Amino acid sequence: MTREALATRALVSANTIKAYEINRRNPSRQLLTALLDAMRVERHDRNFILSDAGFAPDSTPSTNELPTPEFSVDEAVVHIASSPWPAFITNEAMAVVAANHVAQEVWSIDLEREFRTPVERHLLNVMTQPRFADRIVNFDESARLLASMVKGSFGEAAAAPGGPAPYLAAVMEHMMTGDLKYLQRFLMIWADAPARIHKWRFTYPITWTHPTAGTMRFRCMVNPVNRADYLAINDWIPLDGETWEALGRLDSAEAAARRHRH
Numbered sequence: 437m438t439r440e441a442l443a444t445r446a447l448v449s450a451n452t453i454k455a456y457e458i459n460r461r462n463p464s465r466q467l468l469t470a471l472l473d474a475m476r477v478e479r480h481d482r483n484f485i486l487s488d489a490g491f492a493p494d495s496t497p498s499t500n501e502l503p504t505p506e507f508s509v510d511e512a513v514v515h516i517a518s519s520p521w522p523a524f525i526t527n528e529a530m531a532v533v534a535a536n537h538v539a540q541e542v543w544s545i546d547l548e549r550e551f552r553t554p555v556e557r558h559l560l561n562v563m564t565q566p567r568f569a570d571r572i573v574n575f576d577e578s579a580r581l582l583a584s585m586v587k588g589s590f591g592e593a594a595a596a597p598g599g600p601a602p603y604l605a606a607v608m609e610h611m612m613t614g615d616l617k618y619l620q621r622f623l624m625i626w627a628d629a630p631a632r633i634h635k636w637r638f639t640y641p642i643t644w645t646h647p648t649a650g651t652m653r654f655r656c657m658v659n660p661v662n663r664a665d666y667l668a669i670n671d672w673i674p675l676d677g678e679t680w681e682a683l684g685r686l687d688s689a690e691a692a693a694r695r696h697r698h
């Protein structure tokens with residue numbers, strides 16, 4: 437959406453929006469709400485933006501919302517919270533929108549405090565960050581899959597500085613700051629990976645090593661849950677009894693830690 441189109445929808449001037457973009461002015465809650473309405477920002481992201489801007493979040497759903505078989509972000513977050521295996525939500529740009537507590541335990545992260553920006557949450561960054569890359573046993577296979585998906589979805593030229601996908605270019609720039617060993621390994625795989633468009637529902641294998649729980653083997657099933665926003669749920673389904681036992685040990689350790697904190 438162009439600045440002019442957004443201004444027309446939000447009933448503000450294009451110069452006002454430009455002033456917000458370059459941090460010359462800050463919007464009031466009323467004007468920020470008008471911009472979010474104009475961009476049809478989903479309620480979960482809307483409340484996140486309002487809260488970060490220092491305003492009270494919206495407390496009631498829109499009267500225009502009708503029942504739909506598709507998930508909103510809020511509904512998808514609630515859905516994956518009950519999964520006994522690692523589960524997370526990705527968007528069209530291949531960024532992690534949310535993850536259940538099992539996934540965060542397996543990854544040893546806290547998404548409320550870490551990786552808060554869309555650039556940091558892009559799956560490409562996993563490939564050059566040792567805290568993740570060190571644990572992916574089938575690194576080459578995973579990197580090849582991800583590289584082919586990015587090429588197929590965006591096009592290889594889109595990642596270049598000044599290219600048609602500035603977000604992806606920012607992701608690639610951030611990825612370049614990762615560990616040199618993994619960066620070189622990934623770039624070699626990237627060069628040979630073919631561009632590929634996957635069907636909406638597909639699977640991929642992940643073998644993951646946790647420092648205390650040991651090696652875990654998953655078959656990840658990716659299912660689209662919202663076509664308008666290209667949301668997908670990624671379920672890391674355990675492949676064997678050892679993986680289920682490892683998840684149980686992590687859950688027990690987390691429960692003990694919660695009791696200790698309280």
